[in-house]
Amino acid sequence: MMVIGLTGSIGMGKSAVARMFAAEGVPVFDADAAVHGLQGPGGRLLESIEALFPGSTGPGGIDRAAIGQAVFGNPAALAALERIVHPAVAEERRAFLRRNRARPMVVLDIPLLFEKGGAGLVDLIVVASAPGWMQRRRVLARPGMTLEKFRRIDKLQTPDHVKRQRADVIVDTGVQKHETRAQIRHLVTCLRAQLRRY
Numbered sequence: 302m303m304v305i306g307l308t309g310s311i312g313m314g315k316s317a318v319a320r321m322f323a324a325e326g327v328p329v330f331d332a333d334a335a336v337h338g339l340q341g342p343g344g345r346l347l348e349s350i351e352a353l354f355p356g357s358t359g360p361g362g363i364d365r366a367a368i369g370q371a372v373f374g375n376p377a378a379l380a381a382l383e384r385i386v387h388p389a390v391a392e393e394r395r396a397f398l399r400r401n402r403a404r405p406m407v408v409l410d411i412p413l414l415f416e417k418g419g420a421g422l423v424d425l426i427v428v429a430s431a432p433g434w435m436q437r438r439r440v441l442a443r444p445g446m447t448l449e450k451f452r453r454i455d456k457l458q459t460p461d462h463v464k465r466q467r468a469d470v471i472v473d474t475g476v477q478k479h480e481t482r483a484q485i486r487h488l489v490t491c492l493r494a495q496l497r498r499y
Contacts (some may be wrong), residue, residue, distance in 0.1 A: 303406040303496060304398070306423030308414035310458045311451070312440035314474030314481070315429040319410040321485040329408040330397040335390050349385045354378075373453060387417070394422075405496045406489075415459040415467060427488075428468035430461055431475035 307322070307329075309315035316333075323329045339346045341362040350368070351358045357367045372379040394409065401407050408427075411419050420426060431439075440451045465471055470488060474481050 302398075302402060302404060303425060303492060304423045305406060305408045305425045305427055305492075306414050306419060307408050307410045307427045307429070308412060308464065309429030309474075310436065310461050310464065311412075311454050312436040313429045313431050313461065314439075315410065315412065317478070318427070318429045318472050318474065318481065318485060319408065321482050322408045322489070324482075325486060325489045327406055327408050327489060328397070328401045328404055329410055330394055332390055332394070332409070332411045335393040336386060339386065339389050339393070346385055346389055350382070353381055353385065406492055413458070415464060416457070420467070425469045425492075426467060427470045427472055428464045429472050429474050430465055431473070433461070435475050436461070 305322075305327075307315060307319055309318070319329050319331060338344060340350065340358075342360065344362055347358045347362065350363060354368060354371050357364050357371065368382070372382055398407065409419070409423060411417075414420055414423075414426070437451070440446055441448065472481060472484050472488075
């Protein structure tokens with residue numbers, strides 16, 4: 302099985318690219334979705350998170366605003382939260398790989414692939430990238446997003462130009478969606494042909 306690592310900074314269109322891989326029949330593990338499930342209503346991490354950050358959870362799951370306030374600008378609090386979340390996400394990822402072990406290729410959609418040392422888990426790194434002005438416009442159009450919040454998030458992420466340097470494949474998401482889709486279709490076709498040769 303070929304394991305493709307998909308990443309990209311906030312607002313770079315990584316989620317759209319993940320959906321395009323799925324549309325081509327490639328199973329996708331969405332790390333963000335796994336986190337939401339673990340922290341959502343009835344999620345198995347709620348008790349541990351509540352113990353660490355009292356008042357941060359409720360019937361609807363984690364209170365993102367409360368957690369955001371607790372960890373932004375507080376590296377120790379963020380590290381403590383990650384010690385709860387990351388092992389659980391890794392467990393979900395291993396289960397996904399086991400379920401799909403007969404498939405020729407899978408995608409691990411991991412936003413912080415470089416930041417958290419996930420590059421060693423994959424065979425091929427795909428980076429979704431768009432011009433900076435487009436990234437900024439997309440992010441600031443999100444509900445509740447501010448320029449200050451965007452800058453804080455962006456500062457925590459490996460710069461786009463560094464991700465591009467470390468990528469095996471760069472997917473241009475600064476073009477029309479059908480053009481990005483054509484890039485993914487071409488990549489998947491080439492990889493399937495390559496895998497058949499082995």
